[in-house]
Amino acid sequence: MRLILISMMILCFSGLCSFFTGRNPRFANIMGAGGTVLGCLVGLVPATIVLWTGQTMSIHRPWQVPFGSFSLQIDALSAFFLFTILILSAVAAIYGNTYLWEYRKRKNLGTSWLFFNILVASMILVVISHNGMLFLMAWEIMSLASFFLVTFEDEKENVRRAGWIYLVATHIGTAFLFVLFILLAHKGPSLDFDHFISFGLNGTSMAGLAFLLSVIGFGTKAGFMPFHVWLPEAHPAAPSHVSAVMSGVMIKTGIYGLLRTLTFLGQPEPWWGWLLIAIGLGSGILGVLFALAQHDLKRLLAYSSVENIGIITLGLGLGVLGLSLNQPVLAVLGFGGGLLHVLNHALFKGLLFLGAGAVLHATGVRNMEQLGGLMRQMPWTGAIFLIGSFAICGLPPLNGFVSEFLIYVGAFMGTGLSGVSLSSIGVITGLAAIGGLAAACFTKAFGIVFLGEPRHTPALLGHEIGWGMRIPMMLLAFGCLAIGFFAPTVISAMVPVIGNVTGLLKIDIDTHLAVVTVPLQRVTALSCIFILILGFLIYLRRHLLSDRTPAQCNTWDCGFVRPTASMQYTASSYAQPITSMFGFFLQTHRKIHAPRGLFPAKASLHTHTDDVFFQGLFLPLFRGIERILLPLHWLQQGRVQIYILYVAVTILALLIWNLR
Amino acid sequence: MELWIDALIVLLILTNLKLIGSSRLSACIRIVALQGILLGILPGLVGAGQLTIRAILLSAITIVFKGIVFPWLLLRSMRSSSVRREMEPFIGYSTSMLVSVGLLALAMWMGSQLPLPIPLKSQLVVPLSLFTIMVGLLAIVSRRKALSQVLGYLVMENGIYAFGLALALKEPLLVELGTLLDVFMAVFVMGIAIFHINREFDHIDTDLLSTLKG
Numbered sequence: 001m002r003l004i005l006i007s008m009m010i011l012c013f014s015g016l017c018s019f020f021t022g023r024n025p026r027f028a029n030i031m032g033a034g035g036t037v038l039g040c041l042v043g044l045v046p047a048t049i050v051l052w053t054g055q056t057m058s059i060h061r062p063w064q065v066p067f068g069s070f071s072l073q074i075d076a077l078s079a080f081f082l083f084t085i086l087i088l089s090a091v092a093a094i095y096g097n098t099y100l101w102e103y104r105k106r107k108n109l110g111t112s113w114l115f116f117n118i119l120v121a122s123m124i125l126v127v128i129s130h131n132g133m134l135f136l137m138a139w140e141i142m143s144l145a146s147f148f149l150v151t152f153e154d155e156k157e158n159v160r161r162a163g164w165i166y167l168v169a170t171h172i173g174t175a176f177l178f179v180l181f182i183l184l185a186h187k188g189p190s191l192d193f194d195h196f197i198s199f200g201l202n203g204t205s206m207a208g209l210a211f212l213l214s215v216i217g218f219g220t221k222a223g224f225m226p227f228h229v230w231l232p233e234a235h236p237a238a239p240s241h242v243s244a245v246m247s248g249v250m251i252k253t254g255i256y257g258l259l260r261t262l263t264f265l266g267q268p269e270p271w272w273g274w275l276l277i278a279i280g281l282g283s284g285i286l287g288v289l290f291a292l293a294q295h296d297l298k299r300l301l302a303y304s305s306v307e308n309i310g311i312i313t314l315g316l317g318l319g320v321l322g323l324s325l326n327q328p329v330l331a332v333l334g335f336g337g338g339l340l341h342v343l344n345h346a347l348f349k350g351l352l353f354l355g356a357g358a359v360l361h362a363t364g365v366r367n368m369e370q371l372g373g374l375m376r377q378m379p380w381t382g383a384i385f386l387i388g389s390f391a392i393c394g395l396p397p398l399n400g401f402v403s404e405f406l407i408y409v410g411a412f413m414g415t416g417l418s419g420v421s422l423s424s425i426g427v428i429t430g431l432a433a434i435g436g437l438a439a440a441c442f443t444k445a446f447g448i449v450f451l452g453e454p455r456h457t458p459a460l461l462g463h464e465i466g467w468g469m470r471i472p473m474m475l476l477a478f479g480c481l482a483i484g485f486f487a488p489t490v491i492s493a494m495v496p497v498i499g500n501v502t503g504l505l506k507i508d509i510d511t512h513l514a515v516v517t518v519p520l521q522r523v524t525a526l527s528c529i530f531i532l533i534l535g536f537l538i539y540l541r542r543h544l545l546s547d548r549t550p551a552q553c554n555t556w557d558c559g560f561v562r563p564t565a566s567m568q569y570t571a572s573s574y575a576q577p578i579t580s581m582f583g584f585f586l587q588t589h590r591k592i593h594a595p596r597g598l599f600p601a602k603a604s605l606h607t608h609t610d611d612v613f614f615q616g617l618f619l620p621l622f623r624g625i626e627r628i629l630l631p632l633h634w635l636q637q638g639r640v641q642i643y644i645l646y647v648a649v650t651i652l653a654l655l656i657w658n659l660r
Numbered sequence: 661m662e663l664w665i666d667a668l669i670v671l672l673i674l675t676n677l678k679l680i681g682s683s684r685l686s687a688c689i690r691i692v693a694l695q696g697i698l699l700g701i702l703p704g705l706v707g708a709g710q711l712t713i714r715a716i717l718l719s720a721i722t723i724v725f726k727g728i729v730f731p732w733l734l735l736r737s738m739r740s741s742s743v744r745r746e747m748e749p750f751i752g753y754s755t756s757m758l759v760s761v762g763l764l765a766l767a768m769w770m771g772s773q774l775p776l777p778i779p780l781k782s783q784l785v786v787p788l789s790l791f792t793i794m795v796g797l798l799a800i801v802s803r804r805k806a807l808s809q810v811l812g813y814l815v816m817e818n819g820i821y822a823f824g825l826a827l828a829l830k831e832p833l834l835v836e837l838g839t840l841l842d843v844f845m846a847v848f849v850m851g852i853a854i855f856h857i858n859r860e861f862d863h864i865d866t867d868l869l870s871t872l873k874g
Contacts, residue, residue, distance in 0.1 A: 641750060641800065642801075644801050645801040648797040648801065656766075659770055659773040
């Protein structure tokens with residue numbers, strides 16, 4: 001337990017050191033990144049111990065804050081999230097060390113590292129705090145630190161706008177959490193999590209309300225579909241290693257919060273599971289559709305995070321349904337799949353964001369329509385990005401397949417059971433649709449960026465990134481492969497975590513997990529054979545080509561005399577069949593200047609897909625609120641004297657009220 | 661002895677009224693200086709008859725700082741910023757007087773209602789301190805010049821000091837040190853602020869600062 005405190009101290013201290021030495025970018029950079037890596041390594045020790053032994057570590061100290069106490073606890077659930085957070089943060093820090101270097105002239109790197117390290121420390125605190133006050137405080141620090149990281153390039157107008165949207169969204173979410181914690185604590189003596197359980201809302205009608213509050217509050221952070229609007233704004237705006245951490249692990253603290261709240265609420269009701277499945281289907285399918293319609297690589301990845309949160313939520317929904325209808329196999333496979341997908345998504349989405357960062361670093365372009373043919377200049381980045389794309393599409397033998405497979409099997413188990421059939425079928429079809437669309441989305445992302453010919457001059461200037469950025473990406477790619485190949489081992493390591501969430505015994509979980517371990521072993525064996533065949537084919541190709549010279553020539557160009565790079569498939573045209581099929585949801589704006597006449601001179605096509613929820617729901621809502629509150633504008637005179645008067649009158653009124 | 665204390669308190673109340681009703685800044689500063697000196701004498705009288713070294717020291721420090729150092733600093737910054745009078749306050753002088761008489765009544769009522777842990781030598785100490793705090797706030801709220809606001813802040817601190825004196829007879833030093841530190845910071849910061857505002861804008865009207873807002 002002491003080690004986790006030391007880890008947080010290292011993070012804060014190195015962040016401060018980096019901040020105060022900001023004038024010297026080299027030292028600040030090394031201090032910040034090195035501190036994060038060291039802190040994460042120290043923190044990994046207790047996380048691994050807890051995961052390995054299944055024992056719970058805790059620390060409890062009094063604290064001056066009302067209703068607060070400095071209670072920390074690492075149980076298996078915390079340890080699992082801790083593990084995910086620490087691994088990705090350490091890797092992202094190594095990457096950021098090189099990535100931020102080009103900003104050294106314009107920006108104070110020390111500030112960025114200060115907030116990065118604080119973000120990591122606060123994420124640690126969020127998942128281990130065992131008191132509501134402490135949790136909310138850590139939650140707030142996390143939100144603010146990430147806000148400052150998002151607004152790193154605050155000289156750009158769209159970055160400021162993104163930061164603003166993120167700040168508003170996260171605070172609205174936190175407001176719901178305040179209500180949730182007050183509701184949970186209103187019977188008990190303090191905001192300690194133990195009291196939430198013992199004095200909790202177990203079985204009362206308020207439990208449903210608390211569940212709804214937590215879905216909105218934590219869902220805003222996690223990116224559940226109507227509340228996801230900040231993700232596609234904030235992720236592209238942030239530096240890439242920050243996007244990786246935010247998308248990979250920070251939004252998962254929302255999932256953690258939801259799971260933790262579920263442990264306070266006792267026996268769940270079936271409609272909770274149905275609600276989660278509905279949210280999961282909405283987030284998953286719409287998320288991937290919107291991802292498909294994007295032209296900005298990082299924006300695409302941000303929407304894909306919404307999709308993956310949807311997959312996780314589908315798993316959780318199945319699990320909750322299993323708990324409420326007393327079907328342990330559903331609970332084990334649902335929660336198991338959802339939780340494993342948390343780790344998997346952290347790995348491959350982290351990897352993809354780092355890959356996108358590498359492309360951005362090399363070319364300075366995020367718009368896919370201007371990229372292309374990068375595979376030749378950046379073979380390493382391309383190969384690693386390809387691995388990440390495979391993983392995120394849920395293809396074996398990579399890790400995305402394993403977690404989705406768990407959820408699939410859970411859903412198939414549920415098809416015959418009463419009360420679950422319909423939702424199980426929903427989950428299966430939804431997952432299948434998501435998988436297909438994700439494959440389309442990432443063939444687009446990979447194909448347009450890395451294959452073909454360069455569409456625009458900056459892509460020609462692309463160069464391979466240095467080892468400082470390549471190694472972190474390779475580590476993550478290795479993680480994706482390892483979880484895929486050692487799936488049965490990984491799943492058996494997840495047993496205490498699943499036990500923590502479902503409250504089932506280890507033996508029961510083992511028996512239920514046996515349903516998936518046997519097929520997974522077969523898949524692993526087949527994957528090994530596949531890899532061997534692949535290796536053999538590559539070897540064969542090399543061998544056959546060894547004494548010949550390959551020639552380059554144009555593909556057949558329909559008789560056109562001078563093909564140019566702009567005649568390739570573009571990001572828009574590749575996605576067009578699907579985006580037009582779902583045009584009803586996407587509301588893509590098109591600006592077409594169609595070619596006219598026999599000798600068309602000029603033609604152009606612009607497509608742009610706004611977020612339907614942002615434009616259709618939140619913008620009118622906030623405009624309405626603004627209109628209602630406008631009559632109160634006279635209160636804001638902008639004079640110091642008036643504000644002091646407000647304060648003085650309030651205090652005086654309170655005093656008189658109290659003495660009355 | 662009680663008579664002396666009450667007389668002193670009445671004097672202090674009068675200084676407050678004079679401060680709020682006076683337009684000339686130099687007069688205001690002198691009044692605040694006088695208030696500081698009177699407040700410095702107060703612990704000697706309240707201190708249970710015998711003059712301990714601590715009480716004398718407390719009095720001396722208070723008189724030196726509140727009665728001499730701060731007024732001197734303020735007079736100097738007043739001269740350097742060449743402001744003599746408080747022009748067109750948000751609340752006029754006669755209105756301010758009326759408001760502060762109302763506040764005095766309120767403070768008296770509050771003093772009678774406020775439950776106190778220990779019996780006091782004079783019933784007027786708590787109303788005085790509350791009244792002084794309110795007058796300080798009133799000065800901050802109603803005046804335009806930064807200098808007047810500093811004075812208001814000082815007066816407010818005097819009120820807090822008197823309140824601490826009434827309640828924390830056992831440990832006055834802690835209260836005193838805290839207050840002195842506060843005031844010192846305030847004068848320091850505000851002095852610098854006045855200096856810079858004056859240098860940048862050629863005046864110290866704080867309400868004109870609001871033109872800076874977006």
